[in-house]
Amino acid sequence: MADDRPAQGPRFRWPVEWLGILPFAVFAVLFLILPTMKIVVGAFQTPEGGFTFQNIIELNTDSIRSAYWTSIKLSFVTALLGCAVGFAMAAAVVFGGLPKGIRSPLLTFSGVASNFAGVPLAFAFIATLGPVGLVTVWLRTEFGINLRAMGFNLLSFWGLVITYLFFQIPLMILIITPALDGLKREWREAAAVLGATGVQYWRMVALPILFPSILGTFALLFANAFGAVATAFALTGPQLNIVPIKLFAQIRGDVLGNPNLGYALAFGMIVITAAANFLYIWLRVRSERWLK
Amino acid sequence: MMRLVAWGTLVLGCLYFLLPLLGMTEFSLKMRRGEYSLDAYRVVFADPRFWETFGYSLALSAATIVVGVVLVVPTAYWVRLRLPQARPFVEFVTLLPLVIPAIVIVFGYIRLYNTSSFLPLTGSAFGTDILLTMGYATLALPYMYRSVDTGLRTIDVGVLTEAAQSLGAGWFTILARIILPNVMVAVLSGAFLTLAIVMGEFTMAALLNRPAFGPYMQLLGANRAYEPPALAVIAFAITWGCMGLMQLVTRFAKHERAKA
Amino acid sequence: MSFLNLSHLEKSFGANRVVKDFNLAVEKGEFISLLGPSGCGKTTVLRMVAGFEVPTSGGIVIDGQDVTGLKANQRNIGMMFQAYALFPNLTVAENVAFGLKVKGVAKDRRDARVAEMLRLIGLPEMGGRYPFQLSGGQQQRVALARALAPSPRVLLLDEPLSALDAKVRVSLRNEIREIQRELGITTIFVTHDQEEALSMSDRVVVMNGGIAEQVGAPFEVYNRPATRFVATFVGTLNIFDGKVTGPETAEVAGVPVRLAEPVAVAQGARLSLALRPEAVHLGRKEGAEVVLPAVIQGVEFLGSIIRVRAEVAGSVVALDTFNRSDAPPPAIGTQAEVSLSGRDLIVLQD
Numbered sequence A: 001m002a003d004d005r006p007a008q009g010p011r012f013r014w015p016v017e018w019l020g021i022l023p024f025a026v027f028a029v030l031f032l033i034l035p036t037m038k039i040v041v042g043a044f045q046t047p048e049g050g051f052t053f054q055n056i057i058e059l060n061t062d063s064i065r066s067a068y069w070t071s072i073k074l075s076f077v078t079a080l081l082g083c084a085v086g087f088a089m090a091a092a093v094v095f096g097g098l099p100k101g102i103r104s105p106l107l108t109f110s111g112v113a114s115n116f117a118g119v120p121l122a123f124a125f126i127a128t129l130g131p132v133g134l135v136t137v138w139l140r141t142e143f144g145i146n147l148r149a150m151g152f153n154l155l156s157f158w159g160l161v162i163t164y165l166f167f168q169i170p171l172m173i174l175i176i177t178p179a180l181d182g183l184k185r186e187w188r189e190a191a192a193v194l195g196a197t198g199v200q201y202w203r204m205v206a207l208p209i210l211f212p213s214i215l216g217t218f219a220l221l222f223a224n225a226f227g228a229v230a231t232a233f234a235l236t237g238p239q240l241n242i243v244p245i246k247l248f249a250q251i252r253g254d255v256l257g258n259p260n261l262g263y264a265l266a267f268g269m270i271v272i273t274a275a276a277n278f279l280y281i282w283l284r285v286r287s288e289r290w291l292k
Numbered sequence B: 001m002m003r004l005v006a007w008g009t010l011v012l013g014c015l016y017f018l019l020p021l022l023g024m025t026e027f028s029l030k031m032r033r034g035e036y037s038l039d040a041y042r043v044v045f046a047d048p049r050f051w052e053t054f055g056y057s058l059a060l061s062a063a064t065i066v067v068g069v070v071l072v073v074p075t076a077y078w079v080r081l082r083l084p085q086a087r088p089f090v091e092f093v094t095l096l097p098l099v100i101p102a103i104v105i106v107f108g109y110i111r112l113y114n115t116s117s118f119l120p121l122t123g124s125a126f127g128t129d130i131l132l133t134m135g136y137a138t139l140a141l142p143y144m145y146r147s148v149d150t151g152l153r154t155i156d157v158g159v160l161t162e163a164a165q166s167l168g169a170g171w172f173t174i175l176a177r178i179i180l181p182n183v184m185v186a187v188l189s190g191a192f193l194t195l196a197i198v199m200g201e202f203t204m205a206a207l208l209n210r211p212a213f214g215p216y217m218q219l220l221g222a223n224r225a226y227e228p229p230a231l232a233v234i235a236f237a238i239t240w241g242c243m244g245l246m247q248l249v250t251r252f253a254k255h256e257r258a259k260a
Numbered sequence C: 001m002s003f004l005n006l007s008h009l010e011k012s013f014g015a016n017r018v019v020k021d022f023n024l025a026v027e028k029g030e031f032i033s034l035l036g037p038s039g040c041g042k043t044t045v046l047r048m049v050a051g052f053e054v055p056t057s058g059g060i061v062i063d064g065q066d067v068t069g070l071k072a073n074q075r076n077i078g079m080m081f082q083a084y085a086l087f088p089n090l091t092v093a094e095n096v097a098f099g100l101k102v103k104g105v106a107k108d109r110r111d112a113r114v115a116e117m118l119r120l121i122g123l124p125e126m127g128g129r130y131p132f133q134l135s136g137g138q139q140q141r142v143a144l145a146r147a148l149a150p151s152p153r154v155l156l157l158d159e160p161l162s163a164l165d166a167k168v169r170v171s172l173r174n175e176i177r178e179i180q181r182e183l184g185i186t187t188i189f190v191t192h193d194q195e196e197a198l199s200m201s202d203r204v205v206v207m208n209g210g211i212a213e214q215v216g217a218p219f220e221v222y223n224r225p226a227t228r229f230v231a232t233f234v235g236t237l238n239i240f241d242g243k244v245t246g247p248e249t250a251e252v253a254g255v256p257v258r259l260a261e262p263v264a265v266a267q268g269a270r271l272s273l274a275l276r277p278e279a280v281h282l283g284r285k286e287g288a289e290v291v292l293p294a295v296i297q298g299v300e301f302l303g304s305i306i307r308v309r310a311e312v313a314g315s316v317v318a319l320d321t322f323n324r325s326d327a328p329p330p331a332i333g334t335q336a337e338v339s340l341s342g343r344d345l346i347v348l349q350d
């Protein structure tokens, strides 16, 4: 109809096409955007609804600061180790001259392991590295090595790191293997024939090309560990001082004694994972000038 | 030399992954003193709570998959067909659940949909189930969307649609009879992944106080010794089964395509 | 001793012998082409010279130095690949400088060399671009500059033109040859395009099934093919059945002809005699030994050349004539005569 009167100049046209994604938009608003906004807004509100910075300021206590710090450290370390080990394993399979048959089982297993997170994962590690776990007992009876006496505790920071790596490493393998496949044989050979050593090739060509993928995976692993509740909760119960556990306890029973402080705590989590991702996007843009 | 390093890396890595699996399996068999037995499994399977929570999570998985498919397939299809300019926005939204922790999202739910709100979902058990389903659909959104969108890329959406329209098909028919069957593999992949995620999920169910499998496992873990590793073995088997089925449909589809 | 010597090179992948007793001596500054059908082992030979494949047996000597056991990065060789071998994360200038940088050449000397190389390939302004911002032909030119920048002893090219479209291919091959002459660099060029091989090379190696069937100047390979394979693979051939009537004489379609060279075949034996399309003349040519009636079957106008297919003595023969504006090509179905001479006949021995 509108086409019948073209002489009238530009008029407002209802964007009918956009109606097609209306259900999706409604879903996203109701179950993703609004809940998040609720947290963000709540972080700056008094219980009566007025605007305040008080909640944010109150985050600055020893206990909450140390919870954030531990969480950031935990996420950073597991993301870093996950990337490094996952990269090494993927590189071993793609470039190490191993039999072709290894690749597909490894990828399938990575798919399984990256989803084997949460409560059962904690059980598996308790049964292995816990006080009476398989490896603990075996080391003690066969070699006289007492892990506990050496200061190792599954319920500690490093215990958590070891446990988290079980889903972090496979995630890295899953994402980086296709990227490694994308490295052309000609690049390595061209570098070699120009006189470059293997190390020089990796430093000057391969790693810069892979950098965006590695960085993206790092950000993903970071957020993955930062938000993980179930594994830590099943492993150590509610007393471990990391942010998601603290928030869990706060939601359940207002342990902080201030409902709006919970908003601030959650808001802090969003800020940190968002910051990690913005950092990633920024670095990626900088490192990808050579891509369209 | 290089091959040696590669083998070393791989063997060490595999050791790290196999030991916990071995550990939980061995531990789960040790309930009876002095000998291996399946007692722990017997106890678990005899527990009516196990079956209740398992069934509950299974039902919720099914609901989540339905919601996910109904939400994602038409949206991805529409974005490809008519709204390429909406792609950045839609993709951004589908990636958000990877950035915003699940615990934050569910916290928002609890505060937003409480009994005194405009949509008092948490007021009833059924309402909470709906909320939990939506939460799971949110968690699965990144995987479901990616999978379906990749599937759509391999077919020519425009041509299929025009062909169907020229035969007089309406939008519902096109989606249900033309598009859906063509991306069935992608949908099934996404569905099995959703199943794996939902069956083990703990945080959302626990905070919404629903009797799901995740919180049940956690509760058992806090109170028992031998049943938890048995549960872990079962959970691992479920995850493995989901991933195996996912691979199976993909391979099956490749095979079919090769024949065609 | 030649500059580059390949002696008794063998390469097997498992039970599959891909290169068999390959011998080649290349003089300094020579341009050699390896020509052969797909899968005949051209790339494998080149990769052994580059150091990417270890020969099963045999040796490679460059400028008096046995390099058989050296790694690729110790051989000081330049190589150009089929396509997509530029490092995508480096600019054109950085790509060209790569070989110098890994050798530790100082920055100012590096920059000077890069500028020189970019001028050589005619892209002096493009140093700051990334590979994706270049056309295919430009990318390959940069790849050439990158290979040449460290002044390699030998330049290897593995079908560097095959991913380009026809026009660019011809202009770039002339450019490559010019640069090669200018620098006087010893070059091995792999191709399965015979026109490329014949037009560019000082000598051509025709390979088949891992064996070098003939090594020779293009003129020689084309006009005096050593084996039946070479004769049929290089250029178009018309094949006639013939009968040997004497040490240097034979019969074609019942007409006696004198051969260019004596044949070592018993009298009365049958053999195949081949003729290039340009050795068959349309019409009665002065001094021709054989004149046969023909029926025109097809005419292909190729520009300066017109290729005619005619039925002669029961078989179809291709012949080339030059285009002349005053003589239109014959019509299909018309009667004609073709003439040929015994000295142009190539004897094919099996």
Ligand SMILES: Nc1ncnc2c1ncn2[C@@H]1O[C@H](COP(=O)(O)OP(=O)(O)OP(=O)(O)O)[C@@H](O)[C@H]1O
Residues within 6 Å of the ligand: C013, C016, C018, C036, C037, C038, C039, C040, C041, C042, C043, C044, C045, C192
């Ligand atoms: N790494 C390898 N492993 C096993 N077989 C190989 C390998 N590389 C090459 N071959 C085999 O060796 C033979 C020769 O290969 P090559 O690449 O040298 O051929 P080519 O003459 O370069 O052919 P094209 O013109 O198609 O490039 C082929 O049959 C190929 O299948």
Ligand SMILES: [Mg+2]
Residues within 6 Å of the ligand: C042, C043, C044
């Ligand atoms: Mg080749």
